[in-house]
Amino acid sequence: xxxxxxxxxxxxxxxxxxxxxxxxxxxxxxxxxxxxxxxxxxxxxxxxxxxxxxxxxxxxxxxxxxxxxxxxxxxxxxxxxxxxxxxxxxxxxxxxxxxxxxxxxxxxxxxxxxxxxxxxxxxxxxxxxxxxxxxxxxxxxxxxxxxxxxxxxxxxxxxxxxxxxxxx
Amino acid sequence: xxxxxxxxxxxxxxxxxxxxxxxxxxxxxxxxxxxxxxxxxxxxxxxxxxxxxxxxxxxxxxxxxxxxxxxxxxxxxxxxxxxxxxxxxxxxxxxxxxxxxxxxxxxxxxxxxxxxxxxxxxxxxxxxxxxxxxxxxxxxxxxxxxxxxxxxxxxxxxxxxxxxxxxxxxxxxxxxxxxxxxxxxxxxxxxxxxxxxxxxxxxxxxxxxxxxxxxxxxxxxxxxxxxxxxxxxxxxxxxxxxxxxxxxxxxxxxxxxxxxxxxxxxxxxxxxxxxxxxxxxxxxxxxxxxxxxxxxxxxxxxxxxxxxxxxxxxxxxxxxxxxxxxxxxxxxxxxxxxxxxxxxxxxxxxxxxxxxxxxxxxxxxxxxxxxxxxxxxxxxxxxxxxxxxxxxxxxxxxxxxxxxxxxxxxxxxxxxxxxxxxxxxxxxxxxxxxxxxxxxxxxxxxxxxxxxxxxxxxxxxxxxxxxxxxxxxxxxxxxxxxxxxxxxxxxxxxxxxxxxxxxxxxxxxxxxxxxxxxxxxxxxxxxxxxxxxxxxxxxxxxxxxxxxxxxxxxxxxxxxxxxxxxxxxxxxxxxxxxxxxxxxxxxxxxxxxxxxxxxxxxxxxxxxxxxxxxxxxxxxxxxxxxxxxxxxxxxxxxxxxxxxxxxxxxxxxxxxxxxxxxxxxxxxx
Numbered sequence: 001x002x003x004x005x006x007x008x009x010x011x012x013x014x015x016x017x018x019x020x021x022x023x024x025x026x027x028x029x030x031x032x033x034x035x036x037x038x039x040x041x042x043x044x045x046x047x048x049x050x051x052x053x054x055x056x057x058x059x060x061x062x063x064x065x066x067x068x069x070x071x072x073x074x075x076x077x078x079x080x081x082x083x084x085x086x087x088x089x090x091x092x093x094x095x096x097x098x099x100x101x102x103x104x105x106x107x108x109x110x111x112x113x114x115x116x117x118x119x120x121x122x123x124x125x126x127x128x129x130x131x132x133x134x135x136x137x138x139x140x141x142x143x144x145x146x147x148x149x150x151x152x153x154x155x156x157x158x159x160x161x162x163x164x165x166x167x168x
Numbered sequence: 169x170x171x172x173x174x175x176x177x178x179x180x181x182x183x184x185x186x187x188x189x190x191x192x193x194x195x196x197x198x199x200x201x202x203x204x205x206x207x208x209x210x211x212x213x214x215x216x217x218x219x220x221x222x223x224x225x226x227x228x229x230x231x232x233x234x235x236x237x238x239x240x241x242x243x244x245x246x247x248x249x250x251x252x253x254x255x256x257x258x259x260x261x262x263x264x265x266x267x268x269x270x271x272x273x274x275x276x277x278x279x280x281x282x283x284x285x286x287x288x289x290x291x292x293x294x295x296x297x298x299x300x301x302x303x304x305x306x307x308x309x310x311x312x313x314x315x316x317x318x319x320x321x322x323x324x325x326x327x328x329x330x331x332x333x334x335x336x337x338x339x340x341x342x343x344x345x346x347x348x349x350x351x352x353x354x355x356x357x358x359x360x361x362x363x364x365x366x367x368x369x370x371x372x373x374x375x376x377x378x379x380x381x382x383x384x385x386x387x388x389x390x391x392x393x394x395x396x397x398x399x400x401x402x403x404x405x406x407x408x409x410x411x412x413x414x415x416x417x418x419x420x421x422x423x424x425x426x427x428x429x430x431x432x433x434x435x436x437x438x439x440x441x442x443x444x445x446x447x448x449x450x451x452x453x454x455x456x457x458x459x460x461x462x463x464x465x466x467x468x469x470x471x472x473x474x475x476x477x478x479x480x481x482x483x484x485x486x487x488x489x490x491x492x493x494x495x496x497x498x499x500x501x502x503x504x505x506x507x508x509x510x511x512x513x514x515x516x517x518x519x520x521x522x523x524x525x526x527x528x529x530x531x532x533x534x535x536x537x538x539x540x541x542x543x544x545x546x547x548x549x550x551x552x553x554x555x556x557x558x559x560x561x562x563x564x565x566x567x568x569x570x571x572x573x574x575x576x577x578x579x580x581x582x583x584x585x586x587x588x589x590x591x592x593x594x595x596x597x598x599x600x601x602x603x604x605x606x607x608x609x610x611x612x613x614x615x616x617x618x619x620x621x622x623x624x625x626x627x628x629x630x631x632x633x634x635x636x637x638x639x640x641x642x643x644x645x646x647x648x649x650x651x652x653x654x655x656x657x658x659x660x661x662x663x664x665x666x667x668x669x670x671x672x673x674x675x676x677x678x679x680x681x682x683x684x685x686x687x688x689x690x691x692x693x694x695x696x697x698x699x700x701x702x703x704x705x706x707x708x709x710x711x712x713x714x715x716x717x718x719x720x721x722x723x724x725x726x727x728x729x730x731x732x733x734x735x736x737x738x739x740x741x742x743x744x745x746x747x748x749x750x751x752x753x754x755x756x757x758x759x760x761x762x763x764x765x766x767x768x769x770x771x772x773x774x775x776x777x778x779x780x781x782x783x784x785x786x787x788x789x790x791x792x793x794x795x796x797x798x799x800x801x802x803x804x805x806x807x808x809x810x811x812x813x814x815x816x817x818x819x820x821x822x823x824x825x826x827x828x829x830x831x832x833x834x835x836x837x
Contacts (some may be wrong), residue, residue: 033617035791035792036791036792037793038687038785038792038793038794038795039687039732040772040777040779040782040795041731041732041733041779041781041782042779042780042781043776043777043779044776047776047777049777049793050772050777050785050793050795051793052648052770052785052787052791052793054653054669055648055650055651055652055653055669055670055671055770056651056770057770057771057772057784057785057787057793058774059774059776059777061776076603076605088774088775089774090774090776
């Protein structure tokens with residue numbers, strides 16, 4: 001364990017489709033087991049549904065689908081990261097989340113062009129931990145982008161996200 | 169839903185109210201008895217009459233005729249025997265006490281569905297003591313209320329509401345001072361809120377309620393003209409409710425009104441309707457860009473004002489429902505004593521924050537989970553006295569129940585100074601049940617998750633007090649269904665603290681639970697016009713939608729499975745929920761009816777899931793969330809969609825109506 005400079009922040013590390021992501025601990029309200037989200041009609045396809053967390057009904061986002069992967073199955077290792085930002089509370093479903101790490105601001109390097117794919121839009125940068133790359137997510141950015149993505153999807157009908165949710 | 173159910177509910181209220189009025193009548197009789205040998209105090213007699221009058225009316229309404237007749241006879245007898253200036257006799261009091269006892273037995277007979285007692289001898293006895301002419305003194309018409317009734321809106325307006333009484337006489341009429349003249353005079357000092365004639369002994373009088381304008385006072389000379397009032401000190405500015413004025417009307421001792429929760433819910437629903445109407449105003453204001461700036465500003469300002477007022481109104485109504493949490497704590501006291509005795513432990517129960525207030529509905533519902541936590545604390549948490557002494561603790565364990573208000577939530581701590589939770593043992597059991605991988609250990613959050621896993625128990629043998637491991641999962645799901653949350657803090661050897669957090673108040677509606685494509689959904693009962701069961705073969709595909717012959721016309725149908733893109737099991741028979749307006753009804757097709765239930769409404773506000781057609785969500789206790797359908801919005805969406813489709817022909821790629829969003833209406837393929 002190395003001691004980091006005062007500029008470092010605590011992050012929660014989570015796994016998603018084989019990659020490791022990092023989310024600022026301050027943005028996370030809590031970690032929960034993933035229950036059974038109730039699908040909401042006419043919501044974007046990557047919204048798995050609504051779940052109840054601490055007496056509040058909040059959307060549960062399938063982060064896999066948000067980043068363009070298959071939904072996958074939820075198991076005992078899956079976690080719901082409850083994030084709070086800008087007055088909104090949203091759950092993010094990830095494959096697993098167990099470790100914490102401190103990352104200093106200067107460790108976070110800009111995302112190389114064309115590397116991160118779909119999730120690149122929500123990445124603040126990449127940090128390296130030995131062999132592992134940590135994809136650092138910007139939570140406020142993630143949710144703001146979601147809202148505007150929703151709007152841009154509303155303008156054109158081609159993505160038709162909801163019909164993809166349940167193929168008939 | 170049935171008539172019977174409604175009546176049964178009503179009759180429970182009848183019994184509750186009767187108890188209250190019987191108690192009040194007895195109280196008044198005791199008062200009168202203490203003044204034996206003197207004329208009865210008119211105030212007490214009026215109170216007694218009012219109780220009996222109410223008992224008569226209530227009994228008449230629910231058809232308990234023996235009670236109705238008896239209450240009437242007692243009333244008559246009191247009017248005859250306890251007249252002003254007539255001394256009260258012991259015989260009269262004996263008769264009245266006996267008659268009220270009999271009245272109670274009449275009501276009890278209805279309650280226990282037994283035979284009503286014979287009231288004939290008592291009717292004779294009551295009539296016997298009554299001097300004949302009494303009946304003529306009193307108006308034969310429905311007995312008037314002895315005290316002036318409360319005006320409908322005594323607190324309206326900004327001024328002080330003052331009560332005036334006018335007793336017309338022939339002499340006054342000859343002088344030209346009639347009701348109209350009085351009315352004009354009162355209008356000169358403020359706004360006339362209400363006026364009612366009242367029958368009094370020997371004639372008629374008029375009650376007026378006037379919202380007296382600031383700075384105005386009634387002319388003392390009016391007192392000579394048959395007008396009377398109680399002089400009031402002006403209320404300090406900014407204090408809306410003039411307490412002295414209301415005391416002038418209310419003659420009963422306590423300043424407490426018993427209100428049925430259902431009525432409050434009704435008020436709350438009206439408030440909710442208002443909130444919706446106002447937000448519609450918001451929409452309109454936003455759309456309308458053409459108006460002049462001045463008008464627009466004025467409208468905006470008004471709209472903002474209304475929003476603030478509505479919020480205050482909502483809060484005020486919610487406050488009415490709050491009761492102290494202490495009543496639940498008191499009930500837990502017995503549970504603790506019993507559990508301690510059964511387990512041979514010594515427990516000192518500490519109660520804190522009993523005056524913290526919480527919604528009446530929650531108070532009743534939080535009892536069960538708290539009961540369980542308290543029993544657990546005694547049977548699992550606190551050690552036997554010997555064990556405690558061996559650990560250097562006092563032999564008597566301490567269990568603390570503490571309520572605190574935290575913002576708009578209430579927090580109840582159940583804390584014991586016992587052994588704490590044996591994490592290693594919980595981990596072992598969790599591994600044995602496959603809840604935990606071999607190399608994993610339990611964090612604080614996961615510990616509670618495991619304890620609350622269905623059927624989990626750390627006890628090898630179930631004991632009498634804490635059951636068979638069906639505990640914590642039920643506790644947590646109950647708390648969650650009340651929009652609350654449970655958390656756990658445990659120190660090995662030092663104790664355990666469970667924290668229950670609940671909202672201060674809840675929105676609860678009656679809803680019909682239905683199943684659509686394997687999912688449960690809730691439809692608020694007020695939206696339902698009718699429920700019809702039909703065979704699928706009766707459904708006729710017609711142009712863009714299915715219809716069914718109904719009441720001589722056609723009822724358009726909307727498949728909720730299709731709307732929600734759920735698999736349709738194509739059951740041979742389905743249920744139609746008829747919703748919409750009388751002029752434009754629509755049948756929502758559902759697979760099954762699961763029954764009526766009271767549900768807690770959770771708002772669904774995040775833009776990701778705030779879709780039209782869903783008015784909220786509820787948790788039914790199994791941890792899963794069910795959506796609450798907004799029938800009005802669904803009907804509107806369906807009609808908009810139909811219109812849109814009609815315009816664009818049969819194309820399957822119709823652009824959805826603009827307000828619906830990208831995922832909008834399912835299109836038949």
